[in-house]
Amino acid sequence: MTNTNLNRRRFLQYTAFGTFAAAIPELAFTESYKLNKTPNSAFKADVEIALTAQMTEVSILPGANTRVLKYTGKLLKGPSGTLKELPSYLGPMLNFEQGQKVRIFFHNQIPEPCVTHWHGMHVPQIMDGHPMYAINQGEQYVYEFEVKNPAGTNWYHSHTHEVTARQVYQGLAGLITITDEIERKLNLPSGEYDIPLIIQDRTFTSRNQLYYALNMHQRMQGFLGDTILANGQRNHVIPVKTRAYRLRILNGSNSRIYKLGWSDGSLLTAIGTDGGLLEKPQTFPYIMLAPAERVELWVDFSDRKPGSELALQTLSYRGFSMRMGGGMDMENNMMNQGSKSTIVKFAITEQIGDSPKLPDTLVPIRRFTAKDASNPDIVVPIAIGMRRMTFNLNGRTFDMLDYTNQEKIPVNTMQIIRISNANPDMGRGMGGGMRGGRGRGMMGMIMAQPHPIHLHGQQFQILSRKPGHADSAYTAIKDGFINNGWKDTVLVMPGEEVEIIKPFMDYTGLFLYHCHNLEHEDMGMMRNFFIS
Ligand code: C2O
Numbered sequence: 403m404t405n406t407n408l409n410r411r412r413f414l415q416y417t418a419f420g421t422f423a424a425a426i427p428e429l430a431f432t433e434s435y436k437l438n439k440t441p442n443s444a445f446k447a448d449v450e451i452a453l454t455a456q457m458t459e460v461s462i463l464p465g466a467n468t469r470v471l472k473y474t475g476k477l478l479k480g481p482s483g484t485l486k487e488l489p490s491y492l493g494p495m496l497n498f499e500q501g502q503k504v505r506i507f508f509h510n511q512i513p514e515p516c517v518t519h520w521h522g523m524h525v526p527q528i529m530d531g532h533p534m535y536a537i538n539q540g541e542q543y544v545y546e547f548e549v550k551n552p553a554g555t556n557w558y559h560s561h562t563h564e565v566t567a568r569q570v571y572q573g574l575a576g577l578i579t580i581t582d583e584i585e586r587k588l589n590l591p592s593g594e595y596d597i598p599l600i601i602q603d604r605t606f607t608s609r610n611q612l613y614y615a616l617n618m619h620q621r622m623q624g625f626l627g628d629t630i631l632a633n634g635q636r637n638h639v640i641p642v643k644t645r646a647y648r649l650r651i652l653n654g655s656n657s658r659i660y661k662l663g664w665s666d667g668s669l670l671t672a673i674g675t676d677g678g679l680l681e682k683p684q685t686f687p688y689i690m691l692a693p694a695e696r697v698e699l700w701v702d703f704s705d706r707k708p709g710s711e712l713a714l715q716t717l718s719y720r721g722f723s724m725r726m727g728g729g730m731d732m733e734n735n736m737m738n739q740g741s742k743s744t745i746v747k748f749a750i751t752e753q754i755g756d757s758p759k760l761p762d763t764l765v766p767i768r769r770f771t772a773k774d775a776s777n778p779d780i781v782v783p784i785a786i787g788m789r790r791m792t793f794n795l796n797g798r799t800f801d802m803l804d805y806t807n808q809e810k811i812p813v814n815t816m817q818i819i820r821i822s823n824a825n826p827d828m829g830r831g832m833g834g835g836m837r838g839g840r841g842r843g844m845m846g847m848i849m850a851q852p853h854p855i856h857l858h859g860q861q862f863q864i865l866s867r868k869p870g871h872a873d874s875a876y877t878a879i880k881d882g883f884i885n886n887g888w889k890d891t892v893l894v895m896p897g898e899e900v901e902i903i904k905p906f907m908d909y910t911g912l913f914l915y916h917c918h919n920l921e922h923e924d925m926g927m928m929r930n931f932f933i934s
C-alpha cells in the first residue's frame with residue numbers, strides 16, 4: 403500500500419461519523435465532529451475569501467520552473483487591501499482588522515487530504531484546522547471566525563495528518579497581519595515601509611525541483627535545506643529608502659533555527675513577537691527565531707548611504723545537530739543547524755528627507771505572574787521525551803482525538819504550563835539499536851535537541867526559563883530570546899525548562915500542542931488539550 407493510500411485510509415477512518423462518536427462521547431452530542439462544509443447564514447461576514455490549495459509551478463531558480471503546492475486567493479468581499487500577493491510559492495498575505503468577521507472558503511485541489519490552520523489566531527475548535535478536519539481533493543471547508551487577536555503577525559499553513567512537514571515544505575503557507583485601534587495610533591511604518599519577510603530553507607535538485615527526503619538522522623533532527631529563501635526567493639535583495647521600516651519576520655522553515663543578526667553588527671530593535679507588539683522597543687545583539695516564531699523589527703536606514711547594503715544574516719552557533727563524523731554533511735551538501743548564511747539584503751537605493759521616529763512605548767501588556775493562574779498549585783506538564791527513535795510529549799505520541807486526564811483543561815481558566823526538555827534518560831537505557839561507544843554519543847546528540855513548542859488557541863506569556871546546562875553553546879544563544887511579549891511558540895533548548903502562563907478562554911474542544919519542528923510534529927510529537 404502506498405503512503406498516500408495509507409494516509410487516505412486513516413483519514414477516511416477519522417472522518418467517519420462513528421469513529422468520532424465512539425472516541426469522544428463529549429463530542430458526539432455537539433457539532434464538533436462535523437466538517438464545516440457550508441457557510442453559516444447567521445454568521446455575517448465582513449470579509450470573504452476563496453482560498454485554494456493547488457499544484458502549480460513557479461519560477462524560483464534560473465531555468466526550469468519548480469513544481470510546488472500553493473495557496474491562491476481571491477477576495478470576494480471586504481476592504482481591497484485584505485489580500486496581497488506574495489512572490490513564489492507563498493500564499494497571499496491576508497490582512498485583517500481586529501473585530502472583523504472572516505469567512506474563508508477553502509478549496510482543496512491537491513490530490514491528497516489537506517487542512518488549513520490559522521497559526522496564532524484565537525478561533526473555535528472547528529475553525530482551527532485540526533487534522534481531523536482535513537478534506538479530500540475537490541472538497542470545500544468553510545472557515546468562519548471573528549478576528550479576536552490584537553495587531554500583529556500570524557500565519558497560516560497546512561496541518562494535515564502526518565504530512566504537514568512535506569505540504570508546508572512544498573509551499574502551503576502564507577502570512578496573516580492584523581491591525582487594531584491602538585496600533586493605528588502608533589503610526590508605525592506602513593504600506594511599502596511595512597515589509598513581510600518569510601524565511602525558509604529548501605534544497606533543490608539539479609532540475610530545480612524541491613528535494614524532500616529523510617533518512618533516519620534527518621528525521622530525528624528535522625529537514626534542513628541548503629538554500630535559504632526569503633519570501634520564496636534565493637539571494638533576495640529588497641530596495642529601501644533612507645528611512646525607518648517595519649519588518650515582519652516569520653520563520654516558516656520546517657526545522658531550521660535562525661540566529662538573526664545584522665551584517666554590520668548593529669543591534670536589532672524588536673517591536674513585536676508572535677502575539678503582537680511589545681510594551682516598548684527592545685534591542686538585542688541577535689535574536690533566535692525558531693520555526694513558527696515571528697519577530698517584528700524596526701530598522702532605520704536613515705543614516706545609510708545610497709548605494710550601500712545591509713544584510714540580515716543567520717549567525718553561526720553550535721546547532722545541536724548531528725554531525726556524523728564531520729564528512730557526511732559536506733557530501734550531502736547540507737547546511738547544518740547553526741551555519742552562518744545571508745538571508746536577505748537591503749539595498750539602500752534612494753535618499754529621502756524624513757522618517758518616522760521609533761515610539762518610546764508601544765502597547766500596554768498586562769504582565770501575568772504565577773498568582774494569576776486559576777489554580778497556582780496545578781502545573782500542566784509538557785515533558786519532552788523520546789522512545790524508540792520517536793520524540794513524544796509526556797510519554798505519548800499523537801492520536802487524533804486522544805487526550806489524558808492531565809490534558810483536560812477547564813475552559814475560561816489560566817494555567818501554568820511547564821515545558822521541560824530535560825532528557826532524563828540520556829545516556830541510560832538507550833542501548834537498543836545503537837552499537838558501541840559512538841552509538842551512545844550519537845544518542846546523546848539525538849536526544850539533546852532544541853524543540854520549538856507551539857500551543858494552539860490563545861497566546862501565552864513566559865514566566866521563567868531555567869537553563870539545564872549553562873555551557874558555552876547555551877551562552878552563545880541565550881541573549882537572543884524575547885521573553886516578555888505574547889507568544890504562541892517557545893524554543894526550549896536541551897536541558898531547559900520553560901514555564902509559561904496561558905489563558906484558555908471562550909472556546910471548548912480539542913486544541914493541539916506540539917513541536918513546530920514539522921518533522922517532529924509528523925512523527926507524533928503532538929497532543930490534544932481537551933478544553934471543557
Ligand atoms: Cu503552526 Cu499546530 O501549527
Ligand code: CU
Nearest residue numbers: 853917919922
Ligand atoms: Cu521537536
